[in-house]
Amino acid sequence: MNAHKKDLDLQSRISAYTLEDEEYWSFRGRSVRHHCHDLIQYPAMMIPEMQGELIDAVLEEDQSIRRVLDPFVGSGTTLGEAMCRGLDFLGIDINPLAVLACEVKSGPLYIEKLKDKSEKILDTIKNDLSDEVSVEFSGIDKWFTFTAKVELSVIHRAIKKEPSKWARKVFWLSMSSTVRAVCNSRSSTYKLHIKSDDQIETIPSAIEVFEKRLRKNIERIEAQKKILKERNVLKMASSISNIVIKNTDASGKIRTPYKYDLLVSSPPYGDNQTTVTYGQFSYLPLMWIDLNDIDNLRKNDFLAHQNAIDSMSLGGSIKDAKEKYSELRYKSESLCSCISEIEEVNPHNIKKLTSFVYDLDKALVNSLSMLRDDAYMIWTLGNRRVSNIEVPLDRIMRELLEFEGCHFVHKVERKIPTKRMAVRNKIASTMGKESILIMRK
Numbered sequence: 001m002n003a004h005k006k007d008l009d010l011q012s013r014i015s016a017y018t019l020e021d022e023e024y025w026s027f028r029g030r031s032v033r034h035h036c037h038d039l040i041q042y043p044a045m046m047i048p049e050m051q052g053e054l055i056d057a058v059l060e061e062d063q064s065i066r067r068v069l070d071p072f073v074g075s076g077t078t079l080g081e082a083m084c085r086g087l088d089f090l091g092i093d094i095n096p097l098a099v100l101a102c103e104v105k106s107g108p109l110y111i112e113k114l115k116d117k118s119e120k121i122l123d124t125i126k127n128d129l130s131d132e133v134s135v136e137f138s139g140i141d142k143w144f145t146f147t148a149k150v151e152l153s154v155i156h157r158a159i160k161k162e163p164s165k166w167a168r169k170v171f172w173l174s175m176s177s178t179v180r181a182v183c184n185s186r187s188s189t190y191k192l193h194i195k196s197d198d199q200i201e202t203i204p205s206a207i208e209v210f211e212k213r214l215r216k217n218i219e220r221i222e223a224q225k226k227i228l229k230e231r232n233v234l235k236m237a238s239s240i241s242n243i244v245i246k247n248t249d250a251s252g253k254i255r256t257p258y259k260y261d262l263l264v265s266s267p268p269y270g271d272n273q274t275t276v277t278y279g280q281f282s283y284l285p286l287m288w289i290d291l292n293d294i295d296n297l298r299k300n301d302f303l304a305h306q307n308a309i310d311s312m313s314l315g316g317s318i319k320d321a322k323e324k325y326s327e328l329r330y331k332s333e334s335l336c337s338c339i340s341e342i343e344e345v346n347p348h349n350i351k352k353l354t355s356f357v358y359d360l361d362k363a364l365v366n367s368l369s370m371l372r373d374d375a376y377m378i379w380t381l382g383n384r385r386v387s388n389i390e391v392p393l394d395r396i397m398r399e400l401l402e403f404e405g406c407h408f409v410h411k412v413e414r415k416i417p418t419k420r421m422a423v424r425n426k427i428a429s430t431m432g433k434e435s436i437l438i439m440r441k
């Protein structure tokens with residue numbers, strides 16, 4: 001079948017879902033996270049079932065698909081869905097916490113051993129009565145009470161005593177959410193922002209939180225193993241998928257031995273500093289984790305200060321913004337008109353937007369070089385506002401990809417029913433929507 005005919009088939013396959021229910025893709029009431037998708041609360045996660053159904057729609061069109069790529073893998077929603085289908089996978093992310101989450105998802109899934117080791121570690125924790133603080137970093141006294149520091153140190157020491165790296169990774173991941181729960185930073189924002197004294201007084205015990213999270217995580221890993229077994233994609237205690245996770249910049253050069261058959265991803269929708277600060281969100285947890293246990297970490301410069309990861313992420317540097325714009329202006333008309341609108345209101349803001357799109361474009365070109373010809377791409381995108389002007393990332397991405405010779409296949413717009421923001425103002429009405437852009441290389 002020729003590629004264009006396949007595109008039309010895929011388009012009608014996806015459109016068919018909305019024939020009976022216009023809001024099918026809003027996933028109202030169907031966005032609960034299960035098994036490996038619930039191991040970490042990471043910002044801006046995609047809905048697993050939705051990505052799974054989209055992957056299935058593409059697989060029905062093209063049964064030769066074996067390898068899936070996600071250049072902005074985050075917590076690994078695509079990874080979990082690829083594993084369920086026995087597909088090989090490459091995930092890339094600049095944030096080491098995302099890499100840790102993906103490494104835990106990847107397995108091995110030794111449930112009985114994990115249960116055994118967990119009881120041992122919980123015992124070690126209970127028997128450690130020392131009040132020594134084993135981790136030091138600048139700002140520790142601002143972000144943690146003395147009790148939290150002592151309890152987190154007890155957990156840290158106990159994890160370090162565990163001899164198996166795969167088990168330590170599961171423990172570090174449980175510790176990462178414990179750190180978020182007991183630190184002095186507000187949970188209502190991803191930015192580091194100090195709690196009020198009253199809120200600090202009600203911070204729970206780190207040891208109790210850790211035990212709860214660890215026990216829950218074991219249940220989730222057990223559920224993941226069961227699903228993989230039911231789907232016949234489990235060999236001994238591991239998924240049959242060949243999985244590679246890289247901690248690197250998707251806009252830098254990346255070498256891969258293979259070409260990938262399908263891309264499923266959601267990039268950030270703006271520079272981290274002014275949209276979602278994935279780096280600040282991860283900074284305190286990463287301070288308490290032994291980073292030697294995360295495989296393939298890039299240089300350790302990402303913890304130099306609390307904004308380091310965010311400034312390494314897409315759009316983190318606004319240097320040479322003018323030159324960047326002169327390269328981009330031929331590639332996306334929608335970007336040009338958006339920039340002119342913003343320039344009239346607040347010229348300062350265009351540097352950040354230009355730099356973000358410039359880095360995104362480099363990441364797109366890189367991703368395309370890792371894909372085989374005719375590979376489909378499923379991009380989940382959010383349109384944000386800059387100076388109260390909507391940035392049409394879905395149109396910009398389409399134009400950037402078309403500039404590289406890609407073909408538009410379909411676009412689905414979905415409402416996000418769970419957004420916590422008020423729906424009244426203009427910002428919320430845009431943020432409460434998301435687009436799924438389907439393109440072909």
Ligand SMILES: C[S@@+](CC[C@H](N)C(=O)[O-])C[C@H]1O[C@@H](n2cnc3c(N)ncnc32)[C@H](O)[C@@H]1O
Binds near residue numbers: 075265314
């Ligand atoms: C929207 S999130 C992805 C969420 C993911 N789809 C999930 O379900 O968890 C975007 C991700 O892009 C990553 N990121 C930002 N800039 C990056 C870059 N230059 N290279 C690689 N990853 C980057 C962020 O760290 C973040 O994890």
